Amino acid sequence: xxxxxxxxxxxxxxxxxxxxxxxxxxxxxxxxxxxxxxxxxxxxxxxxxxxxxxxxxxxxxxxxxxxxxxxxxxxxxxxxxxxxxxxxxxxxxxxxxxxxxxxxxxxxxxxxxxxxxxxxxxxxxxxxxxxxxxxxxxxxxxxxxxxxxxxxxxxxxxxxxxxxxxxxxxxxxxxxxxxxxxxxxxxxxxxxxxxxxxxxxxxxxxxxxxxxxxxxxxxxxxxxxxxxxxxxxxxxxxxxxxxxxxxxxxxxxxxxxxxxxxxxxxxxxxxxxxxxxxxxxxxxxxxxxxxxxxxxxxxxxxxxxxxxxxxxxxxxxxxxxxxxxxxxxxxxxxxxxxxxxxxxxxxxxxxxxxxxxxxxxxxxxxxxxxxxxxxxxxxxxxxxxxxxxxxxxxxxxxxxxxxxxxxxxxxxxxxxxxxxxxxxxxxxxxxxxxxxxxxxxxxxxxxxxxxxxxxxxxxxxxxxxxxxxxxxx
Amino acid sequence: xxxxxxxxxxxxxxxxxxxxxxxxxxxxxxxxxxxxxxxxxxxxxxxxxxxxxxxxxxxxxxxxxxxxxxxxxxxxxxxxxxxxxxxxxxxxxxxxxxxxxxxxxxxxxxxxxxxxxxxxxxxxxxxxxxxxxxxxxxxxxxxxxxxxxxxxxxxxxxxxxxxxxxxxxxxxxxxxxxxxxxxxxxxxxxxxxxxxxxxxxxxxxx
Ligand code: SF4
Ligand code: SF4
Numbered sequence: 160x161x162x163x164x165x166x167x168x169x170x171x172x173x174x175x176x177x178x179x180x181x182x183x184x185x186x187x188x189x190x191x192x193x194x195x196x197x198x199x200x201x202x203x204x205x206x207x208x209x210x211x212x213x214x215x216x217x218x219x220x221x222x223x224x225x226x227x228x229x230x231x232x233x234x235x236x237x238x239x240x241x242x243x244x245x246x247x248x249x250x251x252x253x254x255x256x257x258x259x260x261x262x263x264x265x266x267x268x269x270x271x272x273x274x275x276x277x278x279x280x281x282x283x284x285x286x287x288x289x290x291x292x293x294x295x296x297x298x299x300x301x302x303x304x305x306x307x308x309x310x311x312x313x314x315x316x317x318x319x320x321x322x323x324x325x326x327x328x329x330x331x332x333x334x335x336x337x338x339x340x341x342x343x344x345x346x347x348x349x350x351x352x353x354x355x356x357x358x359x360x361x362x363x364x365x366x367x368x369x370x371x372x373x374x375x376x377x378x379x380x381x382x383x384x385x386x387x388x389x390x391x392x393x394x395x396x397x398x399x400x401x402x403x404x405x406x407x408x409x410x411x412x413x414x415x416x417x418x419x420x421x422x423x424x425x426x427x428x429x430x431x432x433x434x435x436x437x438x439x440x441x442x443x444x445x446x447x448x449x450x451x452x453x454x455x456x457x458x459x460x461x462x463x464x465x466x467x468x469x470x471x472x473x474x475x476x477x478x479x480x481x482x483x484x485x486x487x488x489x490x491x492x493x494x495x496x497x498x499x500x501x502x503x504x505x506x507x508x509x510x511x512x513x514x515x516x517x518x519x520x521x522x523x524x525x526x527x528x529x530x531x532x533x534x535x536x537x538x539x540x541x542x543x544x545x546x547x548x549x550x551x552x553x554x555x556x557x558x559x560x561x562x563x564x565x566x567x568x569x570x571x572x573x574x575x576x577x578x579x580x581x582x583x584x585x586x587x588x589x590x591x592x593x594x595x596x597x598x599x600x601x602x603x604x605x606x607x608x609x610x611x612x613x614x615x616x617x618x619x620x621x622x623x624x625x626x627x628x629x630x631x632x
Numbered sequence: 633x634x635x636x637x638x639x640x641x642x643x644x645x646x647x648x649x650x651x652x653x654x655x656x657x658x659x660x661x662x663x664x665x666x667x668x669x670x671x672x673x674x675x676x677x678x679x680x681x682x683x684x685x686x687x688x689x690x691x692x693x694x695x696x697x698x699x700x701x702x703x704x705x706x707x708x709x710x711x712x713x714x715x716x717x718x719x720x721x722x723x724x725x726x727x728x729x730x731x732x733x734x735x736x737x738x739x740x741x742x743x744x745x746x747x748x749x750x751x752x753x754x755x756x757x758x759x760x761x762x763x764x765x766x767x768x769x770x771x772x773x774x775x776x777x778x779x780x781x782x783x784x785x786x787x788x789x790x791x792x793x794x795x796x797x798x799x800x801x802x803x804x805x806x807x808x809x810x811x812x813x814x815x816x817x818x819x820x821x822x823x824x825x826x827x828x829x830x831x832x833x834x835x836x837x838x
Contacts, residue, residue, distance in 0.1 A: 284764045286684040311766050312656045312681060314790050321806050322797040354814040369796050372770035376729065377798040379820025385802070385810065483814050486823045492731060492767070499726040499833035500736070506830055529731040529764060552695065554679050555732040555763045557635055629812035 160192040163596045166589035167252055170457040174285050174525040176546050181523045183569040185453040185587045186596045194602045195594040196411040196466055199609040200439050204432075206412030208251060209592050214258040220416040221262035221404065225270075228402045228418045233336055235272035239401070240334035243280040244364035247342045247406065248292040249458055251592055255413055256406060257296035260340055263404050264302060267338070278306035279331050281364030284555060285459070285527035286310035315367040318396065320389035326367035327390065332399060339403040339422065343429035345437040346462070348472055348480045349491040350374075353433050354384040354628055357405065357426035361396065362387030380486055380493040391422065405429065409436040410467030411593050427630050434624045435616075438481055440466045442620065443605060443612045445476040449582040450601060451573075452537075453520045455589040459528035460521065460559075463588035466595040470519075470588050474533065477513040481620070483627040489513055495532045502535070512536045517580035520572045521546070521563070526553035534562035538579075540572045541565050634733040634759025637699040638678040642669045646690035653682035653691060655790045658765060659756040677702065677755065679762035702759045706742040706836035715832070717741040721771070721778035722800065722828045729771035732763020738836060740775050750783040751776070751792060770796060799824065 163186035169178035185191070197203050207216045233239060241263055247256030264276050278298055280289035289308035293299050298306045309330045316329040331337070341360060351359050362374050366386075374386040390396055403425055404418040409432065419425040444466075454470060456463035461471035472480060475489040487494045489510040499505045519539040526549060533539065540563065541547050547565045550556045566572035577583065585598035597605065625631070640661075642653075649667035661675035662682060669682075669690070683691040706714060718725040718737045725738035735758050743757045751772045755761040761768050773795040776783055785792055799820050807817045 284766060286681075310685060312685060312790065314655075315793055317793065322802055324794060325796055326793050352814070367793070368766045368769050369793055372767050373796040375767045376770045377774075377796060378802075379799045379817075379824050381814065381816035382799045382802070382820040385806075385815045385817070388810070388813075483816060486816075486819065495731060496728040497724075497827050498728065499724075501833040503833070505724055505726060505827055505833070531734065532731075552638060552693070554638075557637065557732070557763075558734060628814040 160599055160602060161195070162193065163187070163191045164193045164591035164594050166455060166591050166596065167457065169523055172291055172457065172525065173287060174459070174527040175457055175523070176543070176549050180543060180545050184589065185455045185522055185569065186589055186591070188569070188573060190598050191585070191587070191596055192599050192602050193591060193594045193596050194605055196440070199443065199605060200613055202613070203411050203436055204409050204414045206409065206414055208255050208413040214254050217255045217258040217413065217416065218262045221259050222266060224416040224418040225263070225266045225404065229420050230267060230270050230401065232401060233267060233271040233273050235274070237273050237336060238275040238277070238334040239267060239273055239336045239338060240277050240279045240331065241338045241340050242331060242360070242365055243278060243289070243340050244360050245280065245282050245285070245288045245292070246344065246346055248289070248296070249462065250342060250344055250406065250408060251413065253292060253296060256342060257292070257298060259404065259406055259416060260298065261301045263338060263340055276302065276305070277334065278302045280306070280308050281328070281331070281360065282308060282310050283364070283528070286312070288527070311366060311368045311371055315369070318390055318393050320393045322385070322389050325373065325386065325390050326369045327365055328367055331365045335399070336401040337399045338401050341403065342406040342408055343433060344408040345433050345467065346469060348437070348441070349475050349488040351384055352381060352483060353430055353481055353624070354381070355388055355426060356433060357403065357422055357429055358387040358391050359384070360387070361390040366390065375492050380491055381483055407432060410440045430628055430630050431625065434481060434621055437467060438621060438624065439613055439616045440468055441472060441476065441480060442616055443609055444468055444473055445479070446608045446612060447476070447515050447584065447586070447601070447604070449515050449517055449580070450584040450586050451518050451520060451576045451580055451582060452516050453522055453585060453587045454524040455522045455587055457523070457525060459525045460530035460533055461528050463524050464590050465586055465588040474513050474516065474537065477515065478510050479620070481624045490532070517582055518576045520569070520576050522569050522572070526550055526556050529555045531556060531558040531562065534559050539563040540575060542569050542572050633701070633703040633735055633739060634677065634762060635699045635701055636678045636696065636759070638693045638695050639673055639676050640671045640678070640680070640682050641692050641694045642671055643690045643692070644668050646688050648688050650687060652685050652687060655788065656681050656685055658752065658761045658791055660752050660786060675756060677759055677762040679765055681765045702757065704739050704743040704746065704757050706738050709742050709745045711835055713745055714738050714741045717745065717775065717778055719828055721774040722798070722824065723771065723775070724828050724830055724832070726832050727827065730760040730763060730768040733759045735760040737771065737775065740772060744775060744779045744781070749781055752786065774798070
């Protein structure tokens with residue numbers, strides 16, 4: 160068996176505990192091994208990152224892909240906002256995304272003579288998160304001080320759409336042109352269901368609270384995805400949109416950079432690759448019959464990831480998240496909101512949380528995302544009192560610890576988990592690059608199941624998923 | 633319902649009087665006095681919005697020695713009225729409308745039936761919108777509207793701008809235009825209607 164892959168080190172952030180408090184990483188525990196994703200699914204694409212060349216490969220790919228983009232609308236006297244979002248900075252250490260952003264700026268400047276190029280980086284629910292990244296990756300310097308984080312509570316701007324007025328963040332749109340710089344990593348498939356994934360930030364990271372609340376409360380689990388399209392298609396946004404540049408991502412790394420003046424063409428391409436590559440891992444995760452899930456990554460509980468799949472999606476892996484005929488994944492906010500006072504869904508046909516997760520050991524994960532649903536429905540052990548105290552001071556997680564237990568250290572937490580659950584299958588959500596850190600029995604299980612899953616996705620599921628989204632292969 | 637366990641404290645030395653905090657506080661707990669931000673401790677609901685957006689890092693969140701429970705007593709109003717108001721806004725009374733504070737539609741409805749007239753008052757009374765500060769403005773506006781109340785956004789504030797479209801209001805031509813792109817408007821109406829009309833699990837007056 161292969162040794163475990165070294166996970167990303169804990170990061171200093173106001174949303175997590177001090178890295179010095181993370182004493183042991185789950186990958187270092189006895190009995191842990193790793194499986195390379197290409198071993199599971201040999202048809203996963205070749206990647207340009209991680210690689211020996213490092214982020215230079217990303218710069219090269221960005222320059223190459225921007226060659227096909229028309230920038231003639233940008234005049235030297237114009238202003239350009241490069242729009243970014245927090246999520247990209249959590250991918251493979253964050254440097255690749257930061258490098259793409261820097262390269263886009265350099266190329267625009269060289270090609271158009273425009274000097275007034277700013278970075279506007281949107282957030283999820285941690286309003287200072289991108290401020291932290293801007294400093295960490297030297298983006299403030301690279302953009303000559305014109306790099307800021309923007310939040311959904313900042314001053315807004317009304318946007319007239321086909322479905323009435325929605326609201327964007329004013330600072331996102333305060334330039335002559337906007338460039339949409341994002342990535343195709345699947346992340347919250349429980350929300351976007353791989354429908355208009357490329358467009359989503361227009362209804363989310365670039366949007367005001369009214370719009371985000373529309374998505375999560377007014378439209379329903381699948382119709383929600385129309386929010387972003389409505390905004391993007393508005394005459395206002397169309398009058399400013401120059402082009403998009405995406406890191407295209409597969410579970411095993413960054414495949415390439417894809418840039419286009421036509422966002423919907425790019426969207427169709429990433430819909431295909433997203434369904435094909437992430438669909439296999441996601442389906443394989445759905446096969447796991449029992450396990451202990453260990454969270455060990457500098458991200459909120461929902462976003463820690465293994466093999467490119469976030470914990471939130473593993474909690475719903477008992478449902479086919481890509482099958483649009485299934486209205487509600489076992490975890491998504493609509494589902495969560497449909498649990499009544501007795502702690503069960505208001506309708507009998509609403510799926511329950513993935514019962515294969517026998518216990519969650521929370522070794523290291525951040526606050527800044529409402530996560531009480533997880534500790535309420537999955538037995539959860541949090542490592543270290545400091546981490547528990549940190550959660551108790553987060554306005555979004557005031558009841559997370561109400562349902563979780565505290566263990567003194569990771570070893571004690573794991574001993575407890577093994578004893579109580581009786582399973583020796585462990586999956587570690589530590590963002591290991593190129594592979595997945597698991598216990599030996601789970602490694603064997605995954606290797607055995609993968610070929611059948613691969614066949615099923617190729618022959619049955621993928622054609623259905625594409626059909627449901629109107630994407631023709 | 634929310635347990636308020638922290639309070640915003642302004643460092644007057646650092647405050648440059650930009651008014652950002654005043655403009656975004658969801659319960660209007662901040663006023664400018666002599667061009668400095670001043671927090672009304674009795675109103676603050678510990679959401680950290682101001683702390684997270686102050687451009688000068690002049691605000692800190694401080695732990696309260698005695699946490700305060702903020703809650704509207706649903707049993708104090710006729711539950712039939714609560715149910716009726718929720719269902720008119722197309723919510724199940726037990727539906728969670730604020731994920732961070734686990735506030736249900738019935739509590740917001742009860743606040744309205746007891747006289748709350750604006751999102752700010754509702755947040756002050758129930759704690760809704762004082763967790764993530766992002767996701768729950770629309771349900772609050774929908775419940776107010778269903779009660780025949782049309783609140784005005786706070787003057788000069790950025791707290792909120794307006795109610796937006798619901799799935800029941802998506803024009804037929806829009807549905808037709810995008811019928812093949814995976815949005816499932818009509819199917820989602822069905823599921824939301826079924827939830828809204830499902831029986832409650834535990835009446836607050838029982
Ligand atoms: S946001 Fe900060 S600087 Fe601005 S008024 Fe409030 S405390 Fe003062
Ligand atoms: S309620 Fe929130 S925004 Fe208002 S003063 Fe308190 S912490 Fe600041």
